[in-house]
Amino acid sequence: MSHEPVDVLIIGAGASGAAIAWSLLETRMRILCLEQGGHLPDRDFPSRREDYELARYAEFSCDPNVRRQPQDYPINSNDSCITPVNWNGVGGSTINFLGHWPRMRPSDFRTRTLDGVGEDWPLDYHTLAPFYDMNDANTGVSGLAGNPAYPEYKPPLPPIPIGKLGQTLAQGFNKLGWHWWPSDVAILSEDRDGRQKCVNAGTCDLGCAAGAKGGTNFTYWPILENAGVELRTRSRVREILVDQRTGLASGVLYHGADGQLHEQKAEMVVVACNGIGTPRLLLNSRSGLFPEGLANRSGMVGKNLMFHPLIGVTGVFDEPMLGHEGPMACSILSQEFYESDPSRGFVRGYGLHSGRSTTPMTYALGGYGIDDPIPWGAAHREIMDEIYPYLAGLTIVSEDLPEEENCVTLDPELTDSDGIPAPKITYRLGENTRRMLEHGEARASEVLRAAGARRILSKGDGKVWWRAGWHQMGTCRMGNDPERSVVNSWGRSHDVKNLFIVDGSIFVTAGAVNPTSTIQALALYVGDRIKTNIANLFD
Amino acid sequence: MQSDIELLTAILDQLIPANPDRAIPGAGQLGLASGLIEATEPTLASAIRALLSEVRAQPGEVSPRLVSRLEKDRPEDFRQLLSAVYMAYYSRPDMREKLGVGAHPVHPKGYPVDREPPELMKRLTAPVRARGPIYRDPTGGAA
Ligand SMILES: Cc1cc2nc3c(=O)[nH]c(=O)nc-3n(C[C@H](O)[C@H](O)[C@H](O)COP(=O)(O)OP(=O)(O)OC[C@H]3O[C@@H](n4cnc5c(N)ncnc54)[C@H](O)[C@@H]3O)c2cc1C
Ligand code: SF4
Numbered sequence A: 001m002s003h004e005p006v007d008v009l010i011i012g013a014g015a016s017g018a019a020i021a022w023s024l025l026e027t028r029m030r031i032l033c034l035e036q037g038g039h040l041p042d043r044d045f046p047s048r049r050e051d052y053e054l055a056r057y058a059e060f061s062c063d064p065n066v067r068r069q070p071q072d073y074p075i076n077s078n079d080s081c082i083t084p085v086n087w088n089g090v091g092g093s094t095i096n097f098l099g100h101w102p103r104m105r106p107s108d109f110r111t112r113t114l115d116g117v118g119e120d121w122p123l124d125y126h127t128l129a130p131f132y133d134m135n136d137a138n139t140g141v142s143g144l145a146g147n148p149a150y151p152e153y154k155p156p157l158p159p160i161p162i163g164k165l166g167q168t169l170a171q172g173f174n175k176l177g178w179h180w181w182p183s184d185v186a187i188l189s190e191d192r193d194g195r196q197k198c199v200n201a202g203t204c205d206l207g208c209a210a211g212a213k214g215g216t217n218f219t220y221w222p223i224l225e226n227a228g229v230e231l232r233t234r235s236r237v238r239e240i241l242v243d244q245r246t247g248l249a250s251g252v253l254y255h256g257a258d259g260q261l262h263e264q265k266a267e268m269v270v271v272a273c274n275g276i277g278t279p280r281l282l283l284n285s286r287s288g289l290f291p292e293g294l295a296n297r298s299g300m301v302g303k304n305l306m307f308h309p310l311i312g313v314t315g316v317f318d319e320p321m322l323g324h325e326g327p328m329a330c331s332i333l334s335q336e337f338y339e340s341d342p343s344r345g346f347v348r349g350y351g352l353h354s355g356r357s358t359t360p361m362t363y364a365l366g367g368y369g370i371d372d373p374i375p376w377g378a379a380h381r382e383i384m385d386e387i388y389p390y391l392a393g394l395t396i397v398s399e400d401l402p403e404e405e406n407c408v409t410l411d412p413e414l415t416d417s418d419g420i421p422a423p424k425i426t427y428r429l430g431e432n433t434r435r436m437l438e439h440g441e442a443r444a445s446e447v448l449r450a451a452g453a454r455r456i457l458s459k460g461d462g463k464v465w466w467r468a469g470w471h472q473m474g475t476c477r478m479g480n481d482p483e484r485s486v487v488n489s490w491g492r493s494h495d496v497k498n499l500f501i502v503d504g505s506i507f508v509t510a511g512a513v514n515p516t517s518t519i520q521a522l523a524l525y526v527g528d529r530i531k532t533n534i535a536n537l538f539d
Numbered sequence B: 001m002q003s004d005i006e007l008l009t010a011i012l013d014q015l016i017p018a019n020p021d022r023a024i025p026g027a028g029q030l031g032l033a034s035g036l037i038e039a040t041e042p043t044l045a046s047a048i049r050a051l052l053s054e055v056r057a058q059p060g061e062v063s064p065r066l067v068s069r070l071e072k073d074r075p076e077d078f079r080q081l082l083s084a085v086y087m088a089y090y091s092r093p094d095m096r097e098k099l100g101v102g103a104h105p106v107h108p109k110g111y112p113v114d115r116e117p118p119e120l121m122k123r124l125t126a127p128v129r130a131r132g133p134i135y136r137d138p139t140g141g142a143a
Helices: A015-027 A111-115 A125-139 A163-176 A220-226 A274-283 A360-364 A378-390 A431-450 A516-532 B004-015 B033-037 B042-056 B064-073 B075-090 B093-101 B118-130
Strands: A006-011 A031-034 A076-080 A230-232 A236-242 A249-255 A261-271 A310-316 A330-334 A350-355 A391-398 A407-415 A421-427 A455-458 A499-501
Touching: A006 A015, A006 A249, A015 A031, A015 A125, A015 A220, A015 A516, A031 A261, A125 A516, A163 A330, A163 A350, A163 A391, A163 A431, A163 B118, A220 A230, A236 A261, A236 A274, A261 A274, A274 A407, A274 A421, A310 A431, A350 A431, A360 A378, A360 B075, A360 B093, A378 A391, A378 B093, A391 A431, A431 A455, B004 B033, B004 B042, B004 B064, B004 B075, B033 B042, B033 B075, B042 B064, B042 B075, B064 B075, B075 B093
Parallel strands: A006 A031, A006 A261, A031 A230, A076 A421, A261 A499
Antiparallel strands: A236 A249, A249 A261, A310 A391, A310 A455, A330 A350, A350 A391, A407 A421
């Protein structure tokens, strides 16, 4: 393997790393991606096995602290009510993500101006819109055009079925006069580019062996590797190096598949390690010039960690809801309570997501992302026979506000298998979010009743789902002010002119929608800016 | 004296009881005890050992009351066993089928689900569309 210097070194082969590599392909620069995990062939996905559900609690758990595979790094979440979840390998967390694909809305980019909270983004929805479209086409997104919750756009493929569950809930929303719409999903409703359309098996978190789900293992990476992008797997970056004379990034030190530490030089470094991995890597990259961590003169690296805290409410209906038939993510999405309304006692808002049912084992163990088994004994029999098949649920997915105390730091003791300090999460639920979730719980119960639920099951203990740290945002945010942000309006570090960040850590605020369509649109946008500014990129 | 397997079988039938009307066996009847007794995962193995010796120390048959007491007295061990039983029971495709959710066919198979006809979607979304845009757009065009 050659360690010749490369033009572009991307760290992380997940959603954002793949998207920016694709954007930069046309420059004909030499691109190398270092990824700590491996390629997982789809024949090895648990979704092909009869006992597939067991993998969800072992080697295919979304929680790296449960999985503990050699490519994973542990995360100390003892000081958090939510633990981050992910996948480390080619495709990144799009291997086990669920493919729910809503865009952020125009107001999400202006929360300070509109609602006096968070910060405004240094770009707006309309700047990103063409990149959302481009990425939707590359990914294969299914949905219904004409959603009145957004400026006009058209998903490239027709919607996947919303099913009996979606139709039932839609009628409830209609009765109350509330917004709902079939969810956009990064899931094929038609065969495309050698990928099979969704077969509705409902095992999306266990790898989609049909290839219907738009993980970058199926979308971008095959194109990139064919085009000559070098993907070096089992290569974990320990530290980004800086030329102490010029202040520019000169390359990285990484632990290779051979177990040795290597140096790789590069003209430009792009970090795409997600909202936890990226601040961890920067904080681990200390030098004389950057004693507090690379690109951290603002002190904002690791700060303002945002998730989308969520809780669920379930209705029991008279007829089976067939919620197990179809992808796990969202059937329909209501954004009735998305925009601020001061009379509700909180600012910003939330979405009501109708996820489909989990499989029997996961339901019995407490639900997806929860460790709280249902009762045993006669009650168990009754729940599984009389309730489980009749369920339709809504999750309240809330907008988290940026707070500096919610952060990623380095754990003083915990390390990964290469001895690199692991991240520590400090996170508590903000009061605004708490009120939002309470409001959402009441509204979800109301609409489930309107849809015909005979009974509502709601824990009502105010506890958010533990393994719901799917979306990790804000920890290296973008902005125009170098004192208050880590990267500028096109992802370039304020402090290190040849260092770019493209994952969810650059989000300024979180919106109340799943982030990956925005993460990838941003990565394509950053790629576009790099191409436009190529002549004086490092000025 | 009952063997470990017999005793555990009786406990399992309390945890997930049978539903004879629908020919659904209990977890004990399904024969899960032997696999659990052989569990090599240390926390689970020691939880099962502790629970069995606790049951042996109690007078009488395994009953819901006795199992409730186990849950109260040894909550961590009990939880370990309960999770393991739920996993072993519901990972069986034949059990999933009996719950009315089909056998959950694995990839590349799945469930045939028809896309809703466009007219149905049009009718369902009509009231939503009729109310018009619901977003705020501070930077581009009024809504
Ligand atoms: C179970 C689950 C369900 C989800 N569902 C949805 C959904 O429905 N919709 C949605 O929008 N989002 C969903 N998400 C979130 C989505 O997967 C992420 O937003 C997205 O993948 C983030 O992209 P990324 O490029 O920032 O990071 P990732 O895709 O996580 O990729 C980061 C990559 O960097 C690598 N890496 C990290 N550190 C290093 C290092 N030091 N050296 C080398 N490599 C490194 C990692 O191994 C990883 O492969 C879900 C996530 C999970 C886990
Ligand atoms: S339900 Fe559809 S998207 Fe989900 S894993 Fe199966 S084929 Fe893929």
